Amino acid sequence: MKRRLLLFSVLSAFLLLAACGQERSASLSSPKQSASTDSWPKELHVGFQKSSFSLFLKEKGYLEKQLQKHGVQVKWFEFQSGPPLLEALNAGQIDIGYVGGAPAVLAQANPGSKLVYIAYEPEVARAIIVPKTSPIRTVADLKGKRVAFGKGSSAHYTLLTALETAGLTLDDISQVYLQPAEARTAFERGDVDAWAIWDPFLADAEVNGGARVLIDANGLPKQYGLIVGRKEYVKQYRKVADVVIKELGKVHQEIQSSPDEAARLLAKETKIGEDIWKKTLSRRGYGGFPLTKEVIDAQQRIADRFYELGLIPKTIKVRDAVIAEQ
Template sequence: MKKRFSWLLGFSAFVCLLLAACGQERSTSSSASKGAASVDSWPEELHIGYQKSSFSLFLKEKGYLEKQLQKHGVQVKWFEFQSGPPLLEALNSGQIDIGYVGGAPAILAQANPHSQLAYIAYEPEVARAIIVPKTSSIHTVADLKGKKVAFGKGSSAHYTLLTALETAGLTLNDITPVYLQPAEARTAFERGDVDAWVIWDPFLADAEVNGGARILIDANRLPKQYGFIVARNQYVKQYTNVAKTVIDQLNRVHQEIHSSPDEAAKLLAKETKIDAAVWKRTLSRRGYGVFPLTKEVIAAQQRIADQFYKAGLVSKRVNVNEAVVVVKEEQKTK
């Protein structure tokens, strides 16, 4: 009886050791799987920030991104912003993961001590200009001295104004800045509350077609400023596949708009409440495509950083290269 009892105790101990070993092996395997899935995996959600002036709106309405990402269980949520600075505030605070902005606001976001910004691709320039009423006595940039000029603080228009004033030997101290978002600036411009307005398409085209505006100087005569697809640094490094998908689908809509501008203008007019004629003008004077960052583009962005530091808009020197994240090297450059 004692032998039988001893045998049972020994067998039970063996079974326990065997189960413990199996459990440890599953645990180790599970941990390894989690570790392997931490890079190039798929998140539960993607939060995208967009502006009505960007082609991200077209992508949103077409639903291409949702169709691609739902295959991997990723839910896409869209958040609208009037301009780049508030969009980037949301990015730095973790409210959005990816978005499109102009070069100038990206520099301000990168200068933030808690910056989360990563540059992942760029788009060609969007038309920007300083405009005045058609009947205005202002005919040169030098004539802006002492005048009220409306623009979005920290926006691409801000840099346009700085570089334009520089051509006439002026600075912001020579004018009266009026910091307004596009909707408020349009109202102030039409009421005559400001003498000039610095703005980008499609708001620029709308002011030309419907707002009685005349271009004083456009960005074609000034240093280049590109648009950027930006992302939260940690997010894009962990979910590289998501970033690649966003870039692919944005490039897809660029080509679709370029090949069928009239149809694109109708859709964009419907969603923005801005006339199709305005969108046709906008689409006719911009470049198309989404590209990996080049030395030329990074250099142009660095010039903005240096200009903003010189103007006291950022308190430290910004090195653009430090925020560049390559997510798709195989794309063909422009």
């Protein structure tokens, strides 16, 4: 009897260990457990704007060439400005994109935000413009006037900080929320008195739209260009993000070394004149870099100011959404 009990106990233990081993093996082989930063996805969805060098990267096909080696298909999605691009990112529709500082803050403050900061680019030219014949000569003259800008865009912050130099706030003007294409039409028709905008739309308005710069962003608080990503995607597929940054860096170098050729390609794809792109390229910085303390601090100032004005519902720490810092 004792021998039978002993044999039964040994057999039960063996079966239990075998079952545990099968369970562990199944767990290790499951897709959820095998996914890591060393894996590659089937697709990469990239959001771009006509004002960003991501467009140049798209047309050159450099990203596709690098990622197809790993079976990754690249899909591109165009947006007029940062806010709608970031809405798509938070909705899981795109994985990586380029935006200005202000829209990134708004996206990070959004409940359930999926945004992470990956890298930054130097500022692009931004300004508030008025018609050449306008009687508006100073920022103070904007009081009570109709000013067009994209809500939550980099131009929003440019306008805010420009008004503060004259002791004004956004409440002192009539705010007209318009995307670049609609704002250009309203500006030329005289439906608005001023327009806050960035290159290449700014350069186009200066050359072809009868615009005069009232104040530019030089001397105003800095606002960098930012490469951002969807948190879950970037953490799982960090190698993809690294490839994107590397190829964007090559694009910056290529444009900087051959601006005339770049202007021709960008003009063809955007239907914005070659001379406009030459003007745009001549007055911007180049390169893609890891986030620095200076950039993070500049982004934090935007966040703090937006919270003070009630433009975001809660305080945020920009650093909490930074993937890598230099």
